[in-house]
Amino acid sequence: MNLKYFKLFANCYIVLGYKKALICDLHLGRYRNIPLDLAEIINKYSKISISDQKNCMDSSTYEIALELYKHLEVENWGHFTAIPDNFINLDEEWTHPGLINNAVLSINNPVLYNIETVINELMEINCYAIQVILPPKDYYTFINNISDLTNNSGIHFIEFVVVFSEKFDESFFINLSKKNPRIKNYIIHSAPFYSKVPIKDVHDQNIGFIQYLKDIINLKTDCGIISKDYFAVTDDLFFEAKKFNSCLNYKIFIDFDGSIKNCPSMAQSFGNIKQNSITQILSSTTFRSVWSINKDSILVCKDCEYRYICTDCRVFIQNDNNIFSKPSKCNYNPYLGLWEK
Numbered sequence: 001m002n003l004k005y006f007k008l009f010a011n012c013y014i015v016l017g018y019k020k021a022l023i024c025d026l027h028l029g030r031y032r033n034i035p036l037d038l039a040e041i042i043n044k045y046s047k048i049s050i051s052d053q054k055n056c057m058d059s060s061t062y063e064i065a066l067e068l069y070k071h072l073e074v075e076n077w078g079h080f081t082a083i084p085d086n087f088i089n090l091d092e093e094w095t096h097p098g099l100i101n102n103a104v105l106s107i108n109n110p111v112l113y114n115i116e117t118v119i120n121e122l123m124e125i126n127c128y129a130i131q132v133i134l135p136p137k138d139y140y141t142f143i144n145n146i147s148d149l150t151n152n153s154g155i156h157f158i159e160f161v162v163v164f165s166e167k168f169d170e171s172f173f174i175n176l177s178k179k180n181p182r183i184k185n186y187i188i189h190s191a192p193f194y195s196k197v198p199i200k201d202v203h204d205q206n207i208g209f210i211q212y213l214k215d216i217i218n219l220k221t222d223c224g225i226i227s228k229d230y231f232a233v234t235d236d237l238f239f240e241a242k243k244f245n246s247c248l249n250y251k252i253f254i255d256f257d258g259s260i261k262n263c264p265s266m267a268q269s270f271g272n273i274k275q276n277s278i279t280q281i282l283s284s285t286t287f288r289s290v291w292s293i294n295k296d297s298i299l300v301c302k303d304c305e306y307r308y309i310c311t312d313c314r315v316f317i318q319n320d321n322n323i324f325s326k327p328s329k330c331n332y333n334p335y336l337g338l339w340e341k
Contacts, residue, residue: 005049006042006069008078010090013238014039017305019337023077024309026090026235031309032077034068041065047084094239098126099282101250104264106219107142108256109135113273115142118254119149121278129157133219133264136163140172147180158183161217164191170210174199177208184208189217219264224313226330228339231309241295241308248314249291252278262290265315290314293323300326304334 008014011027014034021039024031041061045053050069054062072078081087103122107115122130130150134142139162150158160173160183168188177183177199184199184207191212199208240249253261259269260281270287271280281287293314295307299322304310312327319325331340 004080004082005047005084006073006078007046007081007084007087008042008072009076010087011235012077013308014043015305015308016040016043017307017337018303018334020305020334022305022309023072024233024238025077026233026238028076029233031231031233032075033305038065038068042068050080090235092239092242094236094243096126096128096250098128099250099279100125100127100252102129102131103127103251104131104133104253106133106254106256106264107135109137112256113254113258115145116149118273118278119146123150123153123155125279125282126154128155129159130155131159131161133161133217136165139163140169143176147176147183150182151180153182155182159185159187161187161189164188164212170197173210178202181207186210187213187217189213189215221265223263223265224316224327224329226310226313226327226332230311231306232311233309238308241310243294244291245293245312245314246295246310247312248293251291252281262287263315265313290323298324298326300334301330304332306332306334 008023009025011025013024013026015022015024016036016039019036021034021036022031023034023039041057045056048056050066053065057065069078069080073080100122105115105118119130132142132146139160143160146158173186178201181201186209188210191214193212194214195212197210197212198206199210201207237246240246244250248262251263253263253266254273255261255264255269258273260271260273260276260278261269270284295301295304295310295312298312301307301310301312313329314323316328317323317325318328332338333340
């Protein structure tokens with residue numbers, strides 16, 4: 001033990017908050033809180049052997065630190081090693097090969113813009129994910145059409161949001177996802193119950209889900225909720241959040257009338273898909289300006305240990321006159337380390 005060092009695994013990152021600290025495991029998708037002073041010890045003494053650390057702190061702190069190291073090793077957050085410099089850090093660079101990463105499309109009936117043209121352009125600019133919000137009636141036709149358009153495409157993830165009806169056919173959605181594996185999830189709101197039904201492939205592996213919600217989804221007002229339920233711990237999202245906005249980066253929203261915006265809750269329109277291409281809108285520095293508002297530049301959020309696994313909102317904020325204001329729908333206080341009611 002005396003000749004060894006303690007080192008977190010390369011996929012485990014410490015995030016310091018004002019009151020607490022967090023360790024995020026970017027490969028196993030988990031996180032845990034640790035006391036701030038112990039997190040600072042791990043960072044400060046990572047290149048100092050365990051035996052030499054004894055000379056750097058009082059005996060009580062040393063014993064606590066040693067117990068923490070052992071506990072973290074048992075839980076597979078890190079390990080003891082005699083060669084700490086032989087381990088390579090993860091590449092923290094975040095890039096996307098396309099002009100847009102995710103798009104939200106709102107469709108009404110009758111349709112007020114050409115869906116095929118929009119889908120084709122999204123495929124051309126390497127959009128990764130699409131969420132489609134559909135009208136109450138005839139959404140089966142829209143879903144079939146979008147499935148046909150995107151099958152064998154470069155789009156990786158499709159999610160549909162629809163209103164529950166008594167004629168709802170769950171088997172239709174399950175079979176469609178098996179036919180087009182890009183279609184992962186279905187959000188069914190205004191349902192008489194809450195439920196989450198997994199969708200499995202022929203090998204009995206989960207490939208998506210059908211989520212029933214009793215809530216009524218309102219695009220204009222329901223954005224911006226900050227909750228542990230929405231935390232996401234992956235290397236891609238973590239490194240993106242360190243440099244970019246965790247909600248708006250590389251994102252575009254097309255409203256039912258063709259208006260092009262940053263997100264469903266934002267009032268400002270940058271054009272209309274009936275007159276402007278998506279590529280034209282993305283060339284606007286004003287449209288892209290919100291992409292770079294990361295958590296380290298947002299008031300209060302910059303002092304929060306959850307900032308790199310959390311989502312964000314630039315519409316519902318505490319001070320409408322300050323774009324860097326804290327999300328108003330967040331009840332976490334990093335200065336107390338408490339979720340407040």
